[in-house]
Amino acid sequence: MDRMTETLYPAKALTDYLTRFEAVTILTHINPDADTLGTGLGIYNLLKTDRNKHVEIVNVSKDLPNYLDFLPGFGKIKKHADFEESMIISCDCGSAARLGVDINGRTVVNIDHHQSNEMYGELNVVVPDAASASQVAYRLFEQIMPINEEAAICFYAALFSDTRYFTTSSVNEEVFAVAKALVDLGAKPNEVAYNFTQRRSLASVRILQKALEHLHLHLDAKVATMFVTKQDILSAGARIPDMEGIVDYARSLATVEIGIFAMELGDGVRVSLRSKLADVSKLAQIFGGGGHSHAAGFTLKQCKIDETMDTILGKIKELGLLNET
Ligand SMILES: [Mn+2]
Numbered sequence: 670m671d672r673m674t675e676t677l678y679p680a681k682a683l684t685d686y687l688t689r690f691e692a693v694t695i696l697t698h699i700n701p702d703a704d705t706l707g708t709g710l711g712i713y714n715l716l717k718t719d720r721n722k723h724v725e726i727v728n729v730s731k732d733l734p735n736y737l738d739f740l741p742g743f744g745k746i747k748k749h750a751d752f753e754e755s756m757i758i759s760c761d762c763g764s765a766a767r768l769g770v771d772i773n774g775r776t777v778v779n780i781d782h783h784q785s786n787e788m789y790g791e792l793n794v795v796v797p798d799a800a801s802a803s804q805v806a807y808r809l810f811e812q813i814m815p816i817n818e819e820a821a822i823c824f825y826a827a828l829f830s831d832t833r834y835f836t837t838s839s840v841n842e843e844v845f846a847v848a849k850a851l852v853d854l855g856a857k858p859n860e861v862a863y864n865f866t867q868r869r870s871l872a873s874v875r876i877l878q879k880a881l882e883h884l885h886l887h888l889d890a891k892v893a894t895m896f897v898t899k900q901d902i903l904s905a906g907a908r909i910p911d912m913e914g915i916v917d918y919a920r921s922l923a924t925v926e927i928g929i930f931a932m933e934l935g936d937g938v939r940v941s942l943r944s945k946l947a948d949v950s951k952l953a954q955i956f957g958g959g960g961h962s963h964a965a966g967f968t969l970k971q972c973k974i975d976e977t978m979d980t981i982l983g984k985i986k987e988l989g990l991l992n993e994t
Contacts, residue, residue: 710726736869782798816854
């Protein structure tokens, strides 16, 4: 192992933690995506091969994305953490608050790739250059144990998803090197792709239709906004996971630099931001959110959608986000 690998992926430190604890609680973030669940389940599938270890994987959200049910171990994801003295491994989560579990006083290994990560762990393995948290987990765990097929499928699916099927600016030689290694270990690219692209829920298409009805262009057509109201969500029969990816339609337009999608939920308005070049994580941070430079988001409590959009557009101008591009 070269020194670079040693600093980025502190395998020895991880081994020490794993030796000290008999039980491990794997935590994934609220409103889970394929990266947090794929990373968590990949690690779960690795750790559970040790018969002396107690391992649990937890996501506290009401709904899990059903299309991810092909990930080995998906049915084992629990809604509550039961272990009290376990070591915690958090996956793909920039802030402790997004875990939805009180981690005060606990030993946490934080595995992530968000630039905005708050480094809330005792051991923080945060690699912003990595395209997915699963890429970080793979590079870390491959040094200390054999990666089995179940884990390879999970890590590959997470990488496939967080790179938007290998199309984002984070895709480079290293991403393909990791993808190749995971395929060699048993991940089937066609099966993973099928699960992501050919198993849509009807509700996800119905809610997309509503969002497209509310597509508007602003600021010389450099910003596209889309939204869905509570009523839209109700009539489409959509759940939050059904709305993942809608924001990409806004960004995909030729003239558009920043795409914005807002959904009106019971407790406020949730906003997703996507950009081609501009750093939208700055914008998200102003509103108490976070994320990556080209994919970020935030939630505003008790807000109206039209006012929210006006405020966001104002901030885009104020920050000069479009001037950078
Ligand atoms: Mn991620």
